Amino acid sequence: MPINISNPKNRDAVVAAEALNPKRQIRYTDPKGRPVTTRKLLKTDVTHDLPELIKKTKKLEAVADALVKGDPEIDIEQFGMFLADMSRVYVTKKGIIHLVEEIEVIYNPDGTVRERRPRKKEPQNMNAEFPMRWTGKFIKKEEAAHRFVFTNKKQLVHVNGLTFDFLYDMAKELDEKDSLLLVRGGEKGNEPLVMNRGGKPYNAFLEGRVKDDAYCLILHLSNMELKKPKGLSAEEE
């Protein structure tokens, strides 16, 4: 994905942020060594769910009788078909609706409601009019490791010769400081980063390393601190 980022001199450039995957790639084969894939298929639809069957037969007991006598819950023609290109829609009793008001209900960790508010879908701010800002706020790697959980990572890659120098210089400065840089987004450069519209906001930290004439710039994304929740019960997984 393209991102727009500024350097310590407040010059900005669009570069690429690439996903990082685990080192070992596992795939599955059938017993004869032929590759297999995973496909999504239709198990049942709403017209064959219990509420619809009750609507047709009026009584739950009658549904049981119908299940014994036949297969009213199965559509032989449709069920088992592979699914692709699905969409998510809102429905009421009247069917699919297009005008929807969404309300966010925010719960405290103890389950009590903290707030209800209209849902706001913030736009992404990693490749926007205002570049991601080099805040100049550094945090030592050791400290960051013991404070934050980095749940997502992106590797920054140049797209031409000019952006190679741009990113290399950033990586060199971070390598020398042995620190992570706090990166922010938005018009004022004080917002957490959002990768897609309505997506999760992340606090972002840039790590840089250089080796000879090569660089490595990693954007570490965190939406969680490494700390014990308040009032934690003795529950276990």
Added chain:
Amino acid sequence: MARPLILSLDGVEYPITLIKIDRDKLYGRVEIEAFDEKGRPAELRVLAADGKTLIDKGGTALATVNDKGDSVERSVLVPVDADGEKIEQVPSSFGRANELTSATVEDYFRQIVKSVYLVQPFENSDIGPLYDQLSADQMFTFPFSWRGGVEYDNAFLIGAGKDAFMVVGKQTEFQFIKLNQATVLDATEEEEISADDLDFDLL
């Protein structure tokens, strides 16, 4: 009864128990309620590509199929690596000692995190010496699998304040990039101050 996870450091065994930590437990959670223009509650459904089949939760399943589209039982699947070599199953990390090795911050930063656990002593066991080492900013790692399976995850033991955590995930490889390794911009959007002032309660 829950089994302990036994960690071994310098020949001493520490039985611990794990409590899963996530955002919901730290900051709470958000749920979305939807209504139509007349204030009637609306529910989310999946619409199939035919434009008419509506699917509720639990209405889909995943099937493993071969190149002819025939279903293949999961129990007969063979896990292989990138070279096509069969991967041997690994046992669960519970019920045996897991040797800890020292790790660096650079190792930890290569972790793609899947889950985080709070480390607690199992029953009345004494894990004080382990806490002491972690609070002295030491970090340890070991291969971990909850139930056994195709491969181990990587677990890091790390201290934060008076507490100790186990951060489980997979390791990735960072690439050092040279001038001739430029990439091409892909226009598709991604799916899905002071450090002391950072707000993690981003609900």
